[in-house]
Each structure stands twice: as C-alpha cells, then as structure tokens.
Amino acid sequence: MADELELLRHANPVPVDGPHFGDGPLDHHAERHLDRLLRERPTISAPSPPRRRTRLAWGLAATAVVAALALALLFTGQTTAPAVAAPRPLLVQADSTPVPLRTLAERAGAAAADGAPKLRKGTHVQTWSMGMSDDKPPITLPEERIVRWHADDSHTEIVVATDPRHPGRPVLGGDGELVADGHVLSRQTYPPSWSDAPPQSPPPTDLGRLRAYLQEAEYSRTALNTGELLHAVATLLDTWTLGARESAALAQLLADTEGLRPAGQVTDRLGRRGQAYVYDGTGSRQMLIMDPATGDVLGLETTFTEAEPEYGVKAGDVMSYSAWMR
Template sequence: MADELELLRRADPVPPDGPHFGDGPLDHRAERRLERLLRQGRPVRRAPGARLLWGLAATGAVVATATAALVGGPSTQPALAAPRPLAVRAHSVPVPLTQLAGLADAAAAEGAPRLRRGTHVQTWSLGMADGKPPVTLPEERVVRWRADDSRTELVVATDPRHPGRPVLTDTGGTPTPVADGHVLSRTTYPPSWSDAPPQAPPPHTPAALRAYLAETVRTDPLSTPRLLDAVGELLNHWTLGARESAALVRVLADEEGLRPAGQVTDRLGRPGQAYVYAGEGGGGRRMLILDPRTGAVLGLETTFTRDEPAYGVRAGDVMDYSAWMR
C-alpha cells in the first residue's frame, strides 16, 4: 500500500489546478493515466519545470501528456518530430464567427446529426525532457457507451500524417517505437453516470451551454483560454449534434479575442475555418478549426510562441493538437 501511495503522490494524475479537482469523477484521460501508473508499478519521472512552459489555463492537461523523461533508443523517423503548426491558406477569406453561426443555425434546422455520448479523437502531444529532443506522441482514442451506462475505450498508436511508419508511445513510462495501429489499451469500464458537466448531456441553447462550459472548468466568468479548455473537455466526452454545434458557435462568436484567420486543411485532410487566440504573457497560441458549413469543431491546436532551449522547443512547435471525428 505504501508503494502505491507514493506512486500516486509522485504521478499526481489529478493535479490541483485540473478541472476535475474536488469530489467529481475522473475524466477519461485521468482514469487511463491512473490505470497505466498502477500497471507500471513505479513512478514516472516528469520533465523538471514542464509546468512553467504552460502560460495558459490548460496547464494540467498538457503536463499529463508531456510526462516521460526521454532516453536514447532507435533513431527517430521524421514522423516522430514535432509537427509544424497548421498553415492558413494564402489569400483565403476569413469568415467571422457571427457569419459562421448563421450557417450553423441553418444546418441545425434539419435536426441531424444528433448528440451522441462518447468520442473519437486523434491527439498529438509533445513529450519533453531536459537536454533531450522533444518527440511527438500521437494516438487515437475511441470511447463508446452502452445502454447500461458502461463504456469501452480503445486507444491505438497512429499518426495519419505518416501511415505505416513507427509511432512513439509512452505507455511504459519511456517513449518507445511501436507499429502504426498498435493497440495501446482496450478497456471496459463499469456503469457510471454523473449529472455534472462534462458527463451530463450538454444543452443546445447558447446561454445554457455557456453556463455548462463554465461549470465544466469551474470558472465563471470564462476567459477565452478557459472556454477553449472547456470545449476540449466537452468534445472528449460527447460527439455534438447539429444543434449543440450551432449553440457552441454562438458562444464562441460572443467571445473576445478569437480572431478569424482564414481557411486551413486540418491534420486529417478536412477543410476548415481557423480562429486564433494569441494569449498574453507568452503562454501559447490557440487555433480552433471549425467546419465551414456546419460550425462543428474539427480540431484545436496549441503552439509555443517562444523558444524553450532547455527542452529543444522552438517558437511555432506544436504543444498539443486534437482532431475530433464522428
């Protein structure tokens, strides 16, 4: 028991500044991390000072992904290098969020698709350590819920930018290459339910959805970075329907600091409209990618805005990226 307690103290799978601190249930990422730690039977060493790299309120989530101290091993492939940020298409016309909200409202009038519990997401997370080159840890996660409120979660190592090449994973506490499509975990969770966000179904009116998102990250009033954090939490639990997506675009349209940037092609090859928030204090740059017809969230990218020589990171390197699918 003493070893397990020490393991949990060092790993801190639920940091005190995380959105789920308190009496609420763990989110999917925290549950997975806790399960991995208990399987490993030893503490995972984090890169010293990694929290200092995160000036945004997404600190807890990113530290959870940039966990392992990288050691020498097989030579890395180009697919394992830190990806460059998405590029806005030259001379493309930025679409204001208010205009996109009108398109999303029209799409929602048909009533489909509908809200679905569960998620399908691909993520790219940057692993860092003192004196070691940063590496990108890409994976794909599918969560499906059953009628009895139990759920299954499948996690595989994959990078669609470079199909067939080795993929780095840190499931054993040290990044190692595995085959593209390698199953990292296949888990079935017992029935569970909560009436608190983000486990509770999201509403489909803008005012109610904004209150829901504020409760998700336990921050009111919501700043733009915390709102984007809440959007990520929501989409890691639910696949939004047309009405919920339309309401979300309305919430975003009322937010200050999200600048329309133009057209992009996301990391899964989908066309999107980009909206950028460049926070103060050098913490990072956030890019939200929305479907240009329906307003559905396709992706969310965070990039460094300054060099961090101790970790081999340069301004423009991607800290974290998520691409959500139906």
C-alpha cells in the same frame, strides 16, 4: 499492422486515401466495423480519472526511444523512417477569405434546422501531444482514441499509437518507446456511470446554460477567459460528439467570445478543409478549426509563441493538436 487499427480505419469517415469532406455520420459499413471492434469487450475494470492530455514522463524512457530507433535502423535494415517528427503548425491559405464567426454561427443555425445529426455520447479523436523534460529534447506522441458508450451506461475506450500523416511507419508509444503503427496502447471497459455533472451530463443548447456548463466542466467559480473556454470546448468534445443543435449553440457562444479572430481557410491533418479562428494568449496561440458549413469544431491546435530553451522548445512549435471526428 494491428487488427484494431484496421477496424478503426474502416470505421473512420475520413480515411487517409479517401476524398475530403468526409466528416459525416458513419455509414452502415463503418458502424458494422465499430460494433465488431467494441463487442470484443474485456472484463470491466475499476473506473479511473478521465484522460485530459497525453503527457510524457521522461527519465529512462527517452533513452530507450533513442536506443530503439538506432537498433531498429541498424539491425533490421529498415529504410522507412519512423514517424516521430513533431507536426508543423497548420498554415492558413494565403488567398483565402476569412469568414466571421457570426456568419459561421448563422450557417450552423440554418444547418441545424432539421435537428440532424443527433447528440451522441462518446468521441473519436486523433491527437498529437508534446512531452518535455529539463535535459532531453521534446517529443510528440500521436494517438487515436475512440470511446463508445453502451446501453448499460458502461463505456469502452481504445487508444492506438498512430500518425495518419505517415501510415505504416513506426511511431512513439505512450511510454516513449518505438512501436508499430496501430499498436494498441490501452483498451478498457469502464462500469456504468450516472454522473450528472459536466461534462458527463448532456450539454445544453441555451447559450447562458451552455456557458455555465463549460465553466463547471473546468471547475471554475469565475467566468472563463477565452483560453480557458477553448480548453473547456476540448473537454466537451473529448466526451461528446455534438449534434447539429449543440454545434450551432457552441458556434453562437464562440461568436460572442472576445479575442477569437478569423484567420482564413486551412486544411487540417486529416485532410479536411475548415475555417481557422485564432486566439493569442500569453506565450501560446490557439487555433480553432471549424467546418464552414455546419459549424462543427474539427480541431484545436496550440503552438508556442515564445521559446523555452530550457525545454528545447522554439517559438512556433506545436504543443498539442486534437482533431475530432464523427
């Protein structure tokens, strides 16, 4: 198992074998592991466009995946199945009581009274992203990404192929090949950036300014609909780890958004319990998972509500899922 994955897991406030409700600030032990991981910085490379969503380029890569699976099982005698299956949609607990978004926003405001934790640039996120083609079945790529900014305004991004639901099993890498759990897909340090355009600039806590900020982050000249707003929230959380006040402002903005209905309690793919809020769009459903006490956004899942036979997609398949951590 790669050393980088071990360091990431030691730094993770929600390890696979740890207790639930561990989604809090990193302790000194975790920070020490992160510092060790990020101090080994490679030569600064030229900046590249920000990663939005993992998308698979098919072609020979898909054939290589099938061949790699067959060879691995045939010649190595491997008995542990690779973790290549797409995740099933999260299920709302049947007997749970939905919490209205306004109630959750009030809780978030109360939790933010002391202003802690603080806003921090950078992110730690686990994603599952589906890749599709015209002539091959869709596959899902599980990745963990951590981005940390440094004092000189440069930042380091590490992307690892791993599926926390199946620790230790081989997974599909970024090019569709079968790799070991913890395989480092990329590790780059980017030079300083002083952009003041969203989402690089700090998000405001004023609701009107926050709404305009998210609209600008989506490069839209018109007000965002609910689906676009949720995408903008994902863009924000892929750049920033929100502080208590920013989370409270975002919760209030979401409470004022039409079409987000409370669904009840869910346990996400990192074992955290949250409240689910669902938006039904055209051909897809988005489920936002939020911490019921602090209003933090824990995750966002998008599922197909209509089949797309030409791509091998069935209604209910998970298109993408992101789980953000502190």
